[in-house]
Amino acid sequence: MEGSVIDLSRYRYEIAKDDLDTAKVMFKAEKYKAAVNMSYYAIFHALRSVTALDGFDSSKHSGVIAYFNKNYVKNKIFEKDISKKIDKAFRLREKADY
Template sequence: MNEANTRDLSAYRIEKAKELLGQADALLKMASYDGSINRSYYAIFSAIRALLALVRLDSQKHTGVIGFFDRYFVKTGICEKSLSQIVHTAFEARQISDYQDFYRPTAEQAQLQFENAQRLLRTVEETCVLLLEHKIPYPEIVER
């Protein structure tokens, strides 16, 4: 995949994250808190995959994507550790909300996940621009 393709893929994933965040907002307003938590998580997931596209990494597993994000963007200092906490919390919240019987998330829980997703998406979008403009260095990728 050449640089133009990675840029296009990254931009597509950012746009997808924005659409998912819009869905999370709509579901939050409809008091569909489990749906909002799900869409907030997938907005986060798509956003971190946008970063990974720029370094030509991806995984078929959610834990793989999150692991790459932590390894190449958080541990290297490109992204703040608080973003990793947002990602892990969102992953866990979605797992519980989607799969735990008799679980009903609250409005506050869904609102927090939505706000965290907004913050992460803004930061990832800014980071993508900085990487593409060579204002910050790309992480050194050890594996392919």
């Protein structure tokens, strides 16, 4: 395997940062649907950055979120409140996209 899980995690973290920067630009430009979308993707790629350290990935957003909640929130590595924020971001992104 080329690279390591740490490299993959860092790569996904950089994507998350770029998505967040894009969300800020979209918000300032009053492109709110795009800002919501990119904000969610920043969260999603941050989650994938964390789960990459376990060698986990999923083609489904719900799979990544469920794995994160089961392995990081339930085990109190992250606070329970973050799970609610992730869920809200997921629902807002769906509403903005569809």
